[in-house]
Amino acid sequence: MENIAPALLDWFNQNRRSLPFRDDPTPYHVWVSEIMLQQTRVSAALPYYERFIxxxxxxxxxxxxxxxxxxxxxxxxxxxRRVHSLQKAAQVVCEQYGGALPADYDALLALPGVGPYTAGAIASIGFGLAAPAVDGNVLRVFARLYNDPSPVTDAAVKRTFTQRVMAHQPPDNPGDYNQALMELGALVCLPGGEPLCGRCPLADLCQGRKAGTALELPKKAEPKPRRVVPVTVLLIRQEGTGAWLLQKRPETGLLAGLWQPPALEGVCLEGPDAIRQAAAGLGLVPGSDTPRPRPAAKHIFSHVEWHLSGWVMTLPAQPAPEGCVWASREDLEGRYALPGAFKAYRKVLLG
Known part of the structure; x- marks a missing residue:
């Protein structure tokens, strides 16, 4: 096992992907990229990263x-919530550190939205500090490498794995070592399918490969079932202007502070009369247009599953209710961000 780091770094030097935040790994670039890559594939995040920077x-x-x-x-x-925490942390950094991230793991960990993995990535890759950066890829690699069936979702198990990771980390090159482990998990020691052991620089050391258990690892605790919530979405268009009604969500909770079509969570309304009553409940003056249903849709959050039913209706021109705005197509395209939970209705709003 003492050969892990040399073999891994040699492989990384020959196979590393050229990525903008890797080619120019300032602490800020590493930070933004790591926040974006939570729950998001690299290929999907890259254009966002480039526009953001x-x-x-x-x-x-x-x-x-x-x-x-x-x-x-x-x-x-x-x-x-990722980007909202990112901005809060940036404001803290400006107030406390003069606008530059601190070169200290514990100080990084204290920032809003920065967990142990992100703090370790910034510290090791951005500053060259000896720190762990243990994500799902790294846990998978070490579960197979050590043929360890312990559930990696358990906090105590993750601490044990982190100690193993650090035992092999070369103090003079912690950033490349951490990136190499992540890269190996992303490109070779794959999740949800057969690992590409023939391409792995650690294949001869891998106890899971020798035991024939690599495909079964890592083990995870059974996830809790998601709570299913019906949501009725009111797609309300203003007569004459063609603007759509948007409502701002509360500043806390799911999709905090974002704009959306008015949505009634926990309610599945049926029939035009019920939809008219819901619009009147927002303080809107009804019109003669009959609400029309849209196809049902579904959106899955980590702990909640929304089952959406949309209804389109046109109302006479009138002031927007409190907490709402009338948004033109230009506003929808250039100003207001529509949460992905409502993407099934995006074509309606932009049509």
Whole structure:
């Protein structure tokens, strides 16, 4: 096992992907990329990363970005809490550290939205500090390498794996070592399918491969079932202007602070009369248009599953109710970020 780091680094030097945040690994670039890559594939995140860095090239620019513009830059990536925490942390960095990330693992870990993995990635890759950066890829590699069937979702097990990772980390090159482990898990020691052992620099050392158990690892605890919530979506268009009604969500909770079509969570309304009553409940003056149903849709969050039913209706021109705005097509395209939960109705709103 003492040969893990040399073999891994040799492989990484020959096979590493050229990525913008890897080719220019400033602490800020590493930070933004790691937040984006939570719950998101590299290929999907890259265009977002490039636009984000072009518009917000440093931490002070991120800290000062108007919230609606920040949401628009993030639109399509989902999990908006990530970018909201990113901005809060940027504001803390400007207040406490003069706009530059601190070269200290514990100080990084104290920032909003920064967990042990992200702090370790910034510390090791951005600053060259000896720190662990143990994500799902790394856990999978070490579960197979050590043929360890312990559930990696358990906190105590993850601490044990982290100790193993650090036992092999070369103090003079912690950043490349951590990236090499992540890269190996992403390109070779694959999840949900046969690992590409013939391409692995650690194949001769891998106890899971020798035991024939690699495909069964890592073990995870059974996930809790998601809670299913019906949601009725009101797609309300203003007569004459063609603008659509958007409602701002509460500042806390799911999709906090984002704009959406008015949505009644926990309610599945049926029939035009019920939809008219729901619109009247928002304080809107009814019209003669008959609400029309749209095809049902579904959106899965980590712990909740929304079953959506949409209804389209046109109402006479009138002021938007409190907490709502009338948004033109231009507003929808350039100003307001529509959460991915409502993507099934995006064509309606932009049509």
């Amino acid at each position: 072009e518009e917000l090239p440093d931490i002070p620019a991120l800290a000062a970005c108007p919230p609606e513009r920040l949401d628009k830059l993030w639109e399509g990536l989902g999990y908006y």
